[in-house]
Amino acid sequence: MGNALRFRDDAAHEEPAVTLDAFLGQTNATAVRLESDEDARKLIPQLGQLALIEIAFPKFRDGRGYSAARILREAGYTGELRAAGDVLVDQIPYMRRCGFDSFAPEADIDTAALERALSRYEHVYQKAADGRSPVWALRHG
Numbered sequence: 001m002g003n004a005l006r007f008r009d010d011a012a013h014e015e016p017a018v019t020l021d022a023f024l025g026q027t028n029a030t031a032v033r034l035e036s037d038e039d040a041r042k043l044i045p046q047l048g049q050l051a052l053i054e055i056a057f058p059k060f061r062d063g064r065g066y067s068a069a070r071i072l073r074e075a076g077y078t079g080e081l082r083a084a085g086d087v088l089v090d091q092i093p094y095m096r097r098c099g100f101d102s103f104a105p106e107a108d109i110d111t112a113a114l115e116r117a118l119s120r121y122e123h124v125y126q127k128a129a130d131g132r133s134p135v136w137a138l139r140h141g
Contacts, residue, residue: 005103005114006080007096013052013080033084040068047077054104057085066098073099073129089113093120099129 006012017033020042031052034040043053053072055065069081082102083095089109092100096118103109126134 003105003108003111005092005105005109007101008080010080012102015052017052017054034065034068036062036064038068040071041075043072043077044075047072047075047079050077050079052080052082052102053077054082054084055100057083057087060086060088060091062086066095069095069098069100070129089117093117097128097130097132 004012013031015029015031017031018029020032020034020038023029023032023046024042027049030050031054032043032050033054033056034043035056036058040053040055043050055068057065065083069083072081077099080102081100082104083092083100084104085106087095087103087105087109092103092109092114095103
């Protein structure tokens with residue numbers, strides 16, 4: 001694994017994430033891993049017991065994890081949401097907009113390149129899970 005990144009003030013959750021099937025089959029886990037083909041909505045009834053949801057990105061071009069993150073955040077999940085796998089530096093700003101606040105990339109991320117990517121655009125064009133106001137709302141508000 002590359003360098004882990006967190007954008008949270010709380011302590012990192014250290015419990016290993018269990019599979020979705022294992023989580024749904026028992027009641028005491030506080031960390032779960034969703035594969036890209038699994039439905040995040042299955043977790044909604046148990047969001048309150050979860051401290052970490054890790055979403056797998058098997059290939060950088062697989063965008064299903066973005067949707068899963070947004071579904072979970074819009075359902076009220078406030079715990080750590082980690083993108084794990086083939087995560088590239090230019091994807092992280094968009095992943096943050098969808099609600100990810102933790103990253104476990106396979107390859108190392110250049111921190112200078114990440115800072116440039118995160119600060120590249122001052123305004124956004126649409127609403128997302130991060131709650132930032134789109135530029136049109138700022139202009140007309």
